[in-house]
Amino acid sequence: MTGRVAAMPTARRPQQRRSVATRERLLEAAYESLLEGGYGAATVGDVQQRAGVARGTLLHHFPTRDLLMAGVVEDVVERRLKLSAAADDASAPAGWNDVVDLVWTELRSPAFAVLLELWVAARTDDDLRESLVPMQERIYDTVHRSVIRLVGPSHPRAPILVQFTINLLTGAHLAGILRSRSGTSSVVEAWKHALRELAAPPRRS
Structure with missing residues (x-):
């Protein structure tokens, strides 16, 4: 036995x-x-x-199809998001410019295109939205924590600057998703400059 x-x-x-x-x-x-x-x-x-x-x-x-789609999102989080891997890499970039480049590259990746398909569909599909909401929160949390690890959690304004970066670059990407817009690269470079100013220690008077 x-x-x-x-x-x-x-x-x-x-x-x-x-x-x-x-x-x-x-x-x-x-x-x-x-x-x-x-x-x-x-x-x-x-x-x-x-x-x-x-x-x-x-x-x-x-x-169900909704559970299959939710499985795809989980798979993207686990295997395809490069931000998480970069944050765990000892040789990963650690400056604000590098963070901007990393987020911008991620937004233009096939993985983000797949997520965007599902996010738009979920706007009018209650069952799909219910399946995706937990995964959405997990993605936001993963990306946010990963980027903060790259620049260091001790920076007093790191959380809000990371959120600004993600929101601004996402908007810049979506604005040109149907047709490339001239000047987008200039926006990205301008944000790098603004971010360095915002992240700098306060000047003593």
Whole structure:
């Protein structure tokens, strides 16, 4: 009896590995579908076909489309956001200019394009919004803490300056998402200059 019980975890491992691999394949397929065709094209059927699995297999891992989309967001947070990795890297940039460059690069990445598809769709989809709200808070928290770690938490104005940076650069990016706008790079450079002034210690009179 003891021998059979001890052998069960070993017997399950290959099946568990297959289950994890299938889930990852489904998330990758959903991500690619969102990136290539947008939210409207990222149907359960399209994801199923891209992943090469049976419909029942997909529904076993993600019973609803909303849960599948929420899984994509979680996957983006875990694997695709570079800010978090940079903050944990001992050789990561540590100046305000580097932070601006890092956030600006992230906003123009495929991962942000996928998140944007889902955020816009969730505005008018109550079920999707309910699934995404916890992930949204996690993203904001991850990005905020990661950037603050880059510049140092001891700076008295670090939290608000980080928020200013994220908000301003997000707006600059969205303003040119349909058509590139001239002068955007100048805005980014101007913000670097303004940020250095804002982050500087108060001048003694």
